[in-house]
Amino acid sequence: DAGVIQSPRHEVTEMGQEVTLRCKPISGHNSLFWYRQTMMRGLELLIYFNNNVPIDDSGMPEDRFSAKMPNASFSTLKIQPSEPRDSAVYFCASSLTGKAPQHFGDGTRLSIL
Amino acid sequence: RKEVEQDPGPFNVPEGATVAFNCTYSNSASQSFFWYRQDCRKEPKLLMSVYSSGNEDGRFTAQLNRASQYISLLIRDSKLSDSATYLCVVNQAGTALIFGKGTTLSVSS
Numbered sequence: 001d002a003g004v005i006q007s008p009r010h011e012v013t014e015m016g017q018e019v020t021l022r023c024k025p026i027s028g029h030n031s032l033f034w035y036r037q038t039m040m041r042g043l044e045l046l047i048y049f050n051n052n053v054p055i056d057d058s059g060m061p062e063d064r065f066s067a068k069m070p071n072a073s074f075s076t077l078k079i080q081p082s083e084p085r086d087s088a089v090y091f092c093a094s095s096l097t098g099k100a101p102q103h104f105g106d107g108t109r110l111s112i113l
Numbered sequence: 114r115k116e117v118e119q120d121p122g123p124f125n126v127p128e129g130a131t132v133a134f135n136c137t138y139s140n141s142a143s144q145s146f147f148w149y150r151q152d153c154r155k156e157p158k159l160l161m162s163v164y165s166s167g168n169e170d171g172r173f174t175a176q177l178n179r180a181s182q183y184i185s186l187l188i189r190d191s192k193l194s195d196s197a198t199y200l201c202v203v204n205q206a207g208t209a210l211i212f213g214k215g216t217t218l219s220v221s222s
Contacts, residue, residue, distance in 0.1 A: 045212075
């Protein structure tokens with residue numbers, strides 16, 4: 001079975017550029033999560049969706065970050081404009097419900113120069 | 114106070130050793146508990162859920178103490194392949210999972 005699919009796997013771009021990260025959750029999962037992981041702060045929840053509706057976006061750092069889930073099989077996380085401090089690994093995860101164990105994608109390693 | 118706290122380690126143990134990790138959580142309303150494993154430069158993967166009565170999966174034993182808001186993971190007869198970071202995870206009703214920063218284990222031959 002296909003797991004959570006993220007793209008791109010790696011992204012290197014200059015500060016000020018727009019970055020779009022993509023995620024396809026496991027089919028049938030109703031909840032989707034975006035995380036950011038750094039050495040200093042660990043794994044931080046940015047936002048999560050339940051049935052395509054954003055439930056909690058309190059972890060989104062600032063207005064430069066936005067996330068959408070137009071349908072049950074696709075979500076994007078966008079950073080505009082990007083800054084060097086946004087460099088991190090961004091994970092997408094999905095689960096059957098908000099409380100169920102989550103399945104993670106391989107992550108996107110983002111470097112902002 | 115952080116919501117989920119773990120000793121970051123690293124724990125350096127020889128093969129065959131028994132090692133225990135501890136985790137504390139701050140919100141007494143937490144309802145679900147898990148241990149995840151994360152290998153270097155990989156995604157976190159569910160290792161096991163943690164039940165109130167304690168549960169075992171092969172060499173791994175997880176325990177929960179609700180009164181003390183404390184979770185533990187015991188690994189017996191550790192293998193080289195157990196080297197990873199172990200993340201303690203809790204969940205409260207209506208919220209997403211909250212991850213600790215992880216405890217790093219290094220098993221050497």
